[in-house]
Amino acid sequence: MVDARGLSCPMPVLMVQKAMKSKEDYYEVLVDNKTPCENVTRFAESQGYKVAVEEKNGEFLLKISK
Amino acid sequence: MTKKNDKLMIIIAGLVIGVIAAGLAFLGNPKNMGFCIACFLRDTAGGLGLHKAPPVQYIRPEIIGIVIGAFCAAFAKKEFSSKGGSAPMTRFILGFFAMVGCLMFLGCPFRMILRLAGGDMNALLGLVGFVIGIFCGIFFLKNGYSLKRTYSLTKAEGFMLPIIEVVIFVLLLAKPAFIAFSEEGPGSMHAAIGLALAAGLVVGVLAQRTRLCMVGGMxxxxxxxxTRLLWGFIAILVAALITNLVLGGFKFGFVEQPIAHTDGLWNCLGMLLVGFACVLLGGCPLRQLVMSGEGNADSAVTVLGLMVGAAFCHNFGLASSGEGPTSAGKIAVIIGIVVVALIGVVNTYVKQEKAAAEAA
Structure with a gap:
C-alpha cells in the first residue's frame, strides 16, 4: 500500500516506482488528486500492470495488478 | 482515456498554444514574447507599482486568462479543490529565485521555446542550462527530496488567487491613477486586452486539461x-516556428535578437537556476499559474514569490537588459543556485535523519 495523498507529481510516481522494485504482483496506491491518479496509472501500465481505479470522497484508490 | 489519445491531445494542445503564442507577437506583444510567464508577472508587478521600472509596467491580461481559464476547466471537471500547506515559505523562496534566473535569461521556459522558435540562438544556451538545472533537481528527487504533503483547506483559500486576478483585471480596465502603464519599451507593446485575455483563457484551459509543463517533460x-509532456513542449516549438516562418517573425542568429542578450554563460546559468528551482517546485511558472487556478494555495504562494522576485529584480538592478546582465544580477543568480541547492539538501537529507531518529 502506497499512501501518496497530498503529494503532487512526480512524488507519487516516484514512490510507486520505488515500491515496484520488489516486483510484486499487486499494489494499492492512494492519491487525492486527478493528476497523480493519471500519472501513476500511466506509469503502472508502462510497466506491464493493469490498473483499476476506485473513487470515493475525492480520493482515488488504484489497484495495480499484473 | 487511452495512452495514444493522451499523447495526441497534448500534441494538439501544444500546436494550438504555439500558434496562439507566436500569433500574439504579431498582434502587438513584444517579439518572441507572445507568452512569457516571468515577463508578464514582472510587467504586472510593475503595473501594480511594486517596482518602478518604466519600460516594464503593464497588467498582462494573458496571466489573468490563464488562471481563470484553468479555474473554469478545473471547476467544470470537478477537479477544483482548495489545498495547501506543503512548505509554503520554501515555495515562495523557490519562486523568488526562479524569477531571478528568468530575468537573467530574459524569459521563462515558455519564452525560451518561443525564442528558439524565433531563431534566437541565445536561447539554445539557455536550454543547455535549463537541462543541467533539471538534472540537478532530479538528483535530489531520486534521493528522496520532498516538500511533504498538502492538506485540504477551507473552500475560500483556493478562490483567493482567482479572485485577485479578477480584481486586477478590473483595475486594468478602470485605469485608476495608481496603476502604471509603460509608455515605451516592452510594457508598452501589447495585444488588445480582449484578444490577450481570450488567448490566456484558451491556454489556461488547455494547460489545465493536459497538465502541460515545461520542466515536467524533461x-x-x-x-x-x-515522453507525454515532452511532446507538448515539442509541439509548441514546432507550431511557433512554423507560424513565425509564415508570418515573417523568424530571424536566425545570436546578435540583435528582440529582448535578449548575447552573454552565453549567463543565459545558461540563469536558466540552470530556473530548471533547478522549478523541478524542486514540481512545475514551471506556467504550471504554477494553472495549479493556483485549480485551488492549490501553495502554487498561489509560489506565484506571489515570482512576482516579489520580479519586483526585487527591477528595484535592485538584478534583471538583464538587451545590453546584457548586470553584476548585481550575476551575484543574485549565484546566491540563487546556492539557496536552491541548500533547499534541496535540507529537504532531502535532514528529513531522513529525523525520520530515522523517530524510528529509533
Missing part, C-alpha cells in the same frame, strides 16, 4: 522514460 523522460 524530468519525466529522465525519471520514468515518459
Amino acid at each position: 524530468r519525466d523522460l529522465v525519471l520514468f522514460r515518459e
Whole structure:
C-alpha cells in the first residue's frame, strides 16, 4: 500500500516506482488528486500492470495488478 | 482515456498554444514574447507599482486568462479543490529565485521555446542550462527530496488567487491613477486586452486539461522514460516556428535578437537556476499559474514569490537588459543556485535523519 495523498507529481510516481522494485504482483496506491491518479496509472501500465481505479470522497484508490 | 489519445491531445494542445503564442507577437506583444510567464508577472508587478521600472509596467491580461481559464476547466471537471500547506515559505523562496534566473535569461521556459522558435540562438544556451538545472533537481528527487504533503483547506483559500486576478483585471480596465502603464519599451507593446485575455483563457484551459509543463517533460523522460509532456513542449516549438516562418517573425542568429542578450554563460546559468528551482517546485511558472487556478494555495504562494522576485529584480538592478546582465544580477543568480541547492539538501537529507531518529 502506497499512501501518496497530498503529494503532487512526480512524488507519487516516484514512490510507486520505488515500491515496484520488489516486483510484486499487486499494489494499492492512494492519491487525492486527478493528476497523480493519471500519472501513476500511466506509469503502472508502462510497466506491464493493469490498473483499476476506485473513487470515493475525492480520493482515488488504484489497484495495480499484473 | 487511452495512452495514444493522451499523447495526441497534448500534441494538439501544444500546436494550438504555439500558434496562439507566436500569433500574439504579431498582434502587438513584444517579439518572441507572445507568452512569457516571468515577463508578464514582472510587467504586472510593475503595473501594480511594486517596482518602478518604466519600460516594464503593464497588467498582462494573458496571466489573468490563464488562471481563470484553468479555474473554469478545473471547476467544470470537478477537479477544483482548495489545498495547501506543503512548505509554503520554501515555495515562495523557490519562486523568488526562479524569477531571478528568468530575468537573467530574459524569459521563462515558455519564452525560451518561443525564442528558439524565433531563431534566437541565445536561447539554445539557455536550454543547455535549463537541462543541467533539471538534472540537478532530479538528483535530489531520486534521493528522496520532498516538500511533504498538502492538506485540504477551507473552500475560500483556493478562490483567493482567482479572485485577485479578477480584481486586477478590473483595475486594468478602470485605469485608476495608481496603476502604471509603460509608455515605451516592452510594457508598452501589447495585444488588445480582449484578444490577450481570450488567448490566456484558451491556454489556461488547455494547460489545465493536459497538465502541460515545461520542466515536467524533461524530468519525466529522465525519471520514468515518459515522453507525454515532452511532446507538448515539442509541439509548441514546432507550431511557433512554423507560424513565425509564415508570418515573417523568424530571424536566425545570436546578435540583435528582440529582448535578449548575447552573454552565453549567463543565459545558461540563469536558466540552470530556473530548471533547478522549478523541478524542486514540481512545475514551471506556467504550471504554477494553472495549479493556483485549480485551488492549490501553495502554487498561489509560489506565484506571489515570482512576482516579489520580479519586483526585487527591477528595484535592485538584478534583471538583464538587451545590453546584457548586470553584476548585481550575476551575484543574485549565484546566491540563487546556492539557496536552491541548500533547499534541496535540507529537504532531502535532514528529513531522513529525523525520520530515522523517530524510528529509533
